[in-house]
Amino acid sequence: MMRGALALLLVLLLGSAARAERLIVSVSNHRVTVTPNYSGEELVLFGSVEKDATTPADRTAYDLVVTVMGPRADMVTRRKERTFGIWINTDYRQFLQVPSYLALFANRPFDAITSPEIARRQQVGLNNVLLTQRVSGDFADVVPNDVFRSAFIRLRTQRGLYREDGSAVTFLTPTLFRTGIPLPAEVPIGTYEVEIRLFANGAFIGKTETAFEIVKVGFEQFVATTARQNGLIYGLVTAAMALMTGWMASIVFRKD
Amino acid sequence: MQLYLPIADLPVNVFLVLAMGAAVGFVSGMFGIGGGFLMTPLLIFIGITPAVAVASVASHIAASSFSGALSYWRRRAIDPALAGVLLCGGVTGTALGVWTFTQLRALGQLDLMIALSYVVLLTTVGSLMFSEGLRALLRTRRGALPPRRTHNWIHGLPLKMRFKRSKIYLSVIPVVIVGIMIGFIGAIMGIGGGFILVPIMIYLLRVPTSTVIGTSMVLTLVTMLFATMLHAVTNHLVDAVLALILMVGGVTGAQFGVRAGQKIRGEQLRLLLGLLILSVGIRFAVELVIQPSDLFTIREFGASG
Numbered sequence: 001m002m003r004g005a006l007a008l009l010l011v012l013l014l015g016s017a018a019r020a021e022r023l024i025v026s027v028s029n030h031r032v033t034v035t036p037n038y039s040g041e042e043l044v045l046f047g048s049v050e051k052d053a054t055t056p057a058d059r060t061a062y063d064l065v066v067t068v069m070g071p072r073a074d075m076v077t078r079r080k081e082r083t084f085g086i087w088i089n090t091d092y093r094q095f096l097q098v099p100s101y102l103a104l105f106a107n108r109p110f111d112a113i114t115s116p117e118i119a120r121r122q123q124v125g126l127n128n129v130l131l132t133q134r135v136s137g138d139f140a141d142v143v144p145n146d147v148f149r150s151a152f153i154r155l156r157t158q159r160g161l162y163r164e165d166g167s168a169v170t171f172l173t174p175t176l177f178r179t180g181i182p183l184p185a186e187v188p189i190g191t192y193e194v195e196i197r198l199f200a201n202g203a204f205i206g207k208t209e210t211a212f213e214i215v216k217v218g219f220e221q222f223v224a225t226t227a228r229q230n231g232l233i234y235g236l237v238t239a240a241m242a243l244m245t246g247w248m249a250s251i252v253f254r255k256d
Numbered sequence: 257m258q259l260y261l262p263i264a265d266l267p268v269n270v271f272l273v274l275a276m277g278a279a280v281g282f283v284s285g286m287f288g289i290g291g292g293f294l295m296t297p298l299l300i301f302i303g304i305t306p307a308v309a310v311a312s313v314a315s316h317i318a319a320s321s322f323s324g325a326l327s328y329w330r331r332r333a334i335d336p337a338l339a340g341v342l343l344c345g346g347v348t349g350t351a352l353g354v355w356t357f358t359q360l361r362a363l364g365q366l367d368l369m370i371a372l373s374y375v376v377l378l379t380t381v382g383s384l385m386f387s388e389g390l391r392a393l394l395r396t397r398r399g400a401l402p403p404r405r406t407h408n409w410i411h412g413l414p415l416k417m418r419f420k421r422s423k424i425y426l427s428v429i430p431v432v433i434v435g436i437m438i439g440f441i442g443a444i445m446g447i448g449g450g451f452i453l454v455p456i457m458i459y460l461l462r463v464p465t466s467t468v469i470g471t472s473m474v475l476t477l478v479t480m481l482f483a484t485m486l487h488a489v490t491n492h493l494v495d496a497v498l499a500l501i502l503m504v505g506g507v508t509g510a511q512f513g514v515r516a517g518q519k520i521r522g523e524q525l526r527l528l529l530g531l532l533i534l535s536v537g538i539r540f541a542v543e544l545v546i547q548p549s550d551l552f553t554i555r556e557f558g559a560s561g
Contacts, residue, residue, distance in 0.1 A: 037258055039267060073556050078364050080551045086372075086544040089364050089553070100556075151552035185260075185267050216262075220497065224262040227492050235488030238496045239481045242315045242503060246322030249507035253323075 021059075022050040023208040025196050027181070034189060034216045040160075043181040043212065047196060051175070063106065063113040063199040064169045065124050066179050070101025070161075070214075071190030077152045093148040094134040100188040101161050102129065105168035105179045112166075114202045122197055122204055126153055126164045160184035189214045263495035264308045270501060272302070277505020281320065284506070285513025286520075287529045288324075288469050290317040290448030290476055293378060295502065296370075297536055304498070306370045307361060310446030311487035312495045312502070317448040318480040319503040320510055321473045328470030335421040335467045339474040341428050345435020346479040352436070353443025354486040360444075361491065364555070371540050373445050378537025381452055386530030392523040422467045430461060439479045443486070448476035451533060 025047035032043065049062055074096050078089040106113060110125035123129045127144035131152065135142070142149055156162035161184065169179040181194075192214060197207040216224065227234045258267045276298050284291030292313050299309035328334050360366040413427035434456055438449035453472045457463040463471070488494045517525060 034260070037267075038260060039258055075554055075556050076364070078553050078555075080548060080553075082547070086368075087548055087551075088368055092364060148552075151550075152554060155550070155552060155554050186265060220260055220262040223496055227263055227488065227494065227496075231489040231492055232485075234492075234496070235485040235494065238315050238488060238494055238499060239318065239484050241496065241500060242319040242481065242484065243322050245500070245503040245507060246319040246324075247326065249319075249323040249511075250326040253507075253511045 021055055021062075021198060021200075021205055022052070023196055023198055023206065024048050024050060025194075025208060025210050027194065027210060027212050030212045032183065032212065032214045034187065034214060034221075035218055038185060040185040040187070041183055043183065044178060045181060045194065045196075045210075046176075046178050048177070049175040049198060059200050060174060061200065062171075062175070063108065064177055065110070065113065065122070065197045065199070066103075066105040066169060066181075067123070067129075067195045067197070068101065068103040068105075068181055069099040069193045069195075070188050071099075071192070072097040073100045073188070074098075075152070077148050077155075079148070079151070093152075095152060096132045096134055096139065098131050100190075101183075101192065102126070102156070103162070103181060104129070104164040105181075106166050107169040107171060107177070109166040110164065113199050114204065118202070118204055124197070126162065159186065161186075161188075183214070187214055189216050259497070259501075261304075261495050261498050263493060264304045264312075264498055266303060268302065268304075268498075273498065273501045274505040276302075277316070277502040278509035281506035281509025282513035282516070283509075283532070284320060285510030285515075286517035287451070287513075287525060288454070288517070289450040289529070290321055290480075291506070292317045292442075292447035292449075293374070293445070293451065293533065293536060295506075296446040297374070297539070299498075304495075306367045307357075307491065308493050308495055308498075310357070310370065310444070311484075311491060311493035312499045313446040314443075314480045314483040314487060315494060315496070315499040316502040316506055318477055318484060319499075320506045321448060321450075321476040321480065323507050323510070325470065325473040325477050328473060331470075332421070333467055334470035334474055335419050335463075337417070338419045338422055338431065338463065338467070339471050341417070341431045342435040342438075342471070342475045343478050345432035345437075346439040346475050347435075347482055349436035349439025349441075350443045350479045350482045351439075351486065353440040354483060354490060356440075357444050357487075358490055368544075370445060371544055373441065374540040375537055375544065377441065377445070377452070378533050379541065380537075381455070382530050382532075382534030382537050384530070385451075385455065385526055386534055389523050389525075389527030389530050393527060396523060422463050422471075424462060424464070426461060434461070435475065438475060439482075442476075442479050443483045448480055450476050451529070 025045060028044040045066060074094065075098060076092055076094050078092040080087040081090040083090065104126060110119065114124060119125060120128045130141050131149060132139055132141055153162055169177055171177045192212050194210045195207055198205045257270045259270045260267045280291040280295045283294060295313045295316060296309045299313065300306050357366065360369050413429050415428050416425055417428050418425050438453050442449045450472050453475065454468055457468045457472060458465065484494055
């Protein structure tokens, strides 16, 4: 009981000390619309580190880690193996509620910012982000060099959906920073959470959050929603469209 | 010009897809087939997942076979009774096919099954057609008469029925079985099945050539419409935007294909078609045997996303 109270006090004290700096951030666009000719774009995140009276005077060099997480989804990674001379999907792992888009940006290499232990706790770098797997009934993340985990990250990175960049955050002044958030053409729609973590001399000082939203608009969004929600009507319309096109072709190209 | 495909979930160049539709349409018009066995692989090749490709091509084939069926209907080259019996089997087969498709997709073996069925079916049909075309070509060189058509065991089956327009007297059992088979593979592989159905009807069922293509187009039309519906309702995989671009390209290309086809002799046409089918089959076989560049694949599952 006593120990618990002490620990709580300690946390509170450290917490207030950690709030010596305040992070103020904003993204250039809180609502990105995906139109039929959308081919990717880049958002810009601006922010500044605000010091107050309690900030130790020797704190001058800050490190920032920006984590952008897209809507979460369940995914399955399959591995092909040669069976009877042909390549067949054999083993698989399920990744549960993992971000469909994940980007980590920092102002210098992730391993230089803080100690491995804090990096793991604060999920700094792609190797330290929590990706829950279902391994034979258990739910857990595995070691970073697990083949399924690294294959998963590699494939998502190839599609531009996962990325990490240890030089993307630039400090315009010692306290004012900016970073670009590239969004590829096949960006998943939904709400994106942005977490900004502040480090100084290897210690985690604090974090703040913001969010933006990616929405599909126009005809194609209408098509996608209808296909999912009114499969029967959608099928009927598509079938009717096929008949119309065929009929029109036979009229247009009629020889006699 | 880039266009975002809503169901396939990726941007494509409209003109590329239009050109693909036109090219496949040209081939299909030339040989009198639906062209699904070319279209589906091409779509997979430009990055559309096999599942979406198969489901979307179904509606594309429905469009091209409808325009074909209409012109055959005007020429009274369709046997309604034969088409009706074929359809009984075709609709059953399609439903079975879409059900199997859904099961395989859940197991993660759909892509493999699509590839395997392409290899088996296309290499078999392609080499049969190629060798038959070659023999026919040599025969005409030597000036020999084609072998006389004889009745086979199929004509000894019970439940016989008279098909007036085709002027044949045939058991309904093999006709229904052929319908089931075509419907089933059509739904799984995203092909109309015309290139298998026409030879079967000519060589096995002895349907006269005057009604064979028109009647097979009716079967293709109805099974593909049905497959479109089922794929849309159960798997939500039909990309209507993609299908529309393909249709427009396809029906246009087909008109020029028909004209080109009329200039080539029948045996040479069969030889060419055999070669084409065989090469698509071999292409799939090679892909299965060589080590893929990446052994891992990712797919989303569940309701989210």
